[in-house]
Amino acid sequence: MLNKKTKPERLIDDRGLRIDGRRPDELRPIRMEVGVLDKADGSAYIEQGKNKILAAVYGPREAHPRHVALPDRANIRCRYHMAPFSTEERRSPAPSRRDMELSKVIREAVEPAIFSKYFPRTTIDIFIEILQADGGTRSAGITGVSLALADAGVPMRDLVVACAAGKVDGQVVVDLCDEEDKLGEADLPVAMIPSSNAITLVQMDGDLSPDEFEKALSMAVDGCKKIHEMQNEALKRKYLLIKEAVEEKMEPKEGE
Amino acid sequence: MSSTKQPAIAKIEAKTIIDLIASNRRMDERTPTDYRELKIEVGVIEKANGSAKVHLGKTKILVGVKVELGDPFPDTPEDGILTVNAELVPLASPSFEPGPPDENSIELARVVDRGIRESKAIDLKKLCIEPGKKVFVVFVDVYVLDHDGNLIDASALGALAAILNAKMRDYEIKDNEVIYKEGLIPLPIQNYPIATTMGKIGSSLVIDPSLKEEQAMTARLTVTIEKNGHICAMQMAGLGELSIDELKKAVEMAVTKSSEMRARVMEAAK
Numbered sequence: 001m002l003n004k005k006t007k008p009e010r011l012i013d014d015r016g017l018r019i020d021g022r023r024p025d026e027l028r029p030i031r032m033e034v035g036v037l038d039k040a041d042g043s044a045y046i047e048q049g050k051n052k053i054l055a056a057v058y059g060p061r062e063a064h065p066r067h068v069a070l071p072d073r074a075n076i077r078c079r080y081h082m083a084p085f086s087t088e089e090r091r092s093p094a095p096s097r098r099d100m101e102l103s104k105v106i107r108e109a110v111e112p113a114i115f116s117k118y119f120p121r122t123t124i125d126i127f128i129e130i131l132q133a134d135g136g137t138r139s140a141g142i143t144g145v146s147l148a149l150a151d152a153g154v155p156m157r158d159l160v161v162a163c164a165a166g167k168v169d170g171q172v173v174v175d176l177c178d179e180e181d182k183l184g185e186a187d188l189p190v191a192m193i194p195s196s197n198a199i200t201l202v203q204m205d206g207d208l209s210p211d212e213f214e215k216a217l218s219m220a221v222d223g224c225k226k227i228h229e230m231q232n233e234a235l236k237r238k239y240l241l242i243k244e245a246v247e248e249k250m251e252p253k254e255g256e
Numbered sequence: 257m258s259s260t261k262q263p264a265i266a267k268i269e270a271k272t273i274i275d276l277i278a279s280n281r282r283m284d285e286r287t288p289t290d291y292r293e294l295k296i297e298v299g300v301i302e303k304a305n306g307s308a309k310v311h312l313g314k315t316k317i318l319v320g321v322k323v324e325l326g327d328p329f330p331d332t333p334e335d336g337i338l339t340v341n342a343e344l345v346p347l348a349s350p351s352f353e354p355g356p357p358d359e360n361s362i363e364l365a366r367v368v369d370r371g372i373r374e375s376k377a378i379d380l381k382k383l384c385i386e387p388g389k390k391v392f393v394v395f396v397d398v399y400v401l402d403h404d405g406n407l408i409d410a411s412a413l414g415a416l417a418a419i420l421n422a423k424m425r426d427y428e429i430k431d432n433e434v435i436y437k438e439g440l441i442p443l444p445i446q447n448y449p450i451a452t453t454m455g456k457i458g459s460s461l462v463i464d465p466s467l468k469e470e471q472a473m474t475a476r477l478t479v480t481i482e483k484n485g486h487i488c489a490m491q492m493a494g495l496g497e498l499s500i501d502e503l504k505k506a507v508e509m510a511v512t513k514s515s516e517m518r519a520r521v522m523e524a525a526k
């Protein structure tokens with residue numbers, strides 16, 4: 001899809017609309033589902049634009065190998081991984097340096113929300129598989145991971161949520177898609193704990209003036225708050241479905 | 257998969273650090289916005305195209321730059337290549353172990369890389385010999401020799417000093433081949449990114465945390481500033497959090513501090 005030949009001259013048109021028809025402050029369509037895997041203690045699936053991401057949580061469980069156990073809290077481990085077919089060009093399945101860095105920042109983005117002191121000497125393993133990548137995979141990954149953690153019943157202060165903002169054709173926009181990420185001028189992923197307005201992750205690359213940074217930050221924070229609503233809905237939906245299924249079984253059948 | 261095991265610090269010592277900073281003081285009598293004593297020496301490794309040794313307090317970093325011929329990446333056929341690598345050498349700290357790079361050394365390398373790359377400090381277009389076939393590759397190798405905190409800033413300062421110090425053999429291009437000539441030329445440098453790292457200790461932000469302060473801090477934020485005062489890279493780490501106002505304040509602190517530090521590097525690399 002994306003190569004030098006098809007590079008559009010402009011990423012924002014005269015009407016102020018972006019390459020995929022969105023307004024600057026508009027998020028891509030997002031779909032979330034909780035409890036999608038059978039074996040994992042908690043799991044979630046998230047689609048954001050063309051991103052398709054699975055997140056799973058195992059634990060708290062016995063630390064293995066044992067020497068990784070921490071005496072005062074759970075050892076939280078995270079593996080972010082992109083499927084070989086997730087990008088335009090096939091990528092090697094071996095973890096890249098980028099994957100390793102993202103694993104670290106994602107873990108550090110969600111850990112402040114987890115009451116890890118309740119589970120000393122255990123591990124909580126977080127796995128993120130990017131099945132299809134479309135820009136903003138770390139943000140969507142974080143959003144999915146906290147749903148999987150909640151699904152696993154891991155006690156948390158709140159659902160951590162992430163959203164990026166950036167600069168495209170000199171204009172500050174929210175939730176960059178793949179083309180905007182690659183051809184735009186800046187990308188600023190932000191993760192936060194919405195209930196306390198606490199930022200748990202910021203990264204930035206590109207070029208932003210301090211004023212543009214403040215604008216992008218507030219746009220990312222607004223995006224986070226919108227996505228947070230959807231997270232809450234997704235989590236509730238799972239339990240509504242269970243409730244309906246149980247009620248169906250409880251209803252006396254005719255003739256009984 | 258990996259996890260962070262912070263080296264232990266006595267609770268009483270951490271408390272002292274936090275209490276001091278609450279009254280705007282630090283263990284080594286710096287103010288919250290002071291760097292430790294900084295010394296930059298360039299050209300310390302004759303066999304490298306460029307090199308710099310940085311002493312930041314007791315932290316010691318050596319950066320070597322090598323320029324070689326190589327193949328361009330398929331998606332950027334007309335650009336030279338920049339590769340930044342960082343080695344947490346086991347002799348530098350009891351917590352460093354031999355073996356393949358762990359997430360901390362990868363993060364260090366990638367944060368230094370992002371500053372140089374995103375600010376376009378090296379004009380990679382000028383390092384192309386034959387588009388799609390042959391380009392110059394600039395290797396920046398960061399070598400941590402003694403770890404007493406704030407490896408990112410020391411490494412970024414060292415990397416900038418080393419690329420400023422680097423000289424390659426003069427050349428001309430004939431029939432897509434490199435013909436070396438007499439004399440040496442500098443790398444095509446066009447920007448001077450400065451990384452400023454701040455630690456959140458208690459409820460304060462301090463610039464250039466030492467190792468002890470790193471052990472007492474909850475979150476870390478690096479902001480890299482270009483010569484025009486714009487931000488070109490940021491990286492937050494640690495298990496703590498920052499408020500939106502703290503973030504804005506940190507950017508302000510970095511913008512203010514970076515011009516002073518940029519002058520120091522350029523003076524040292526002269």
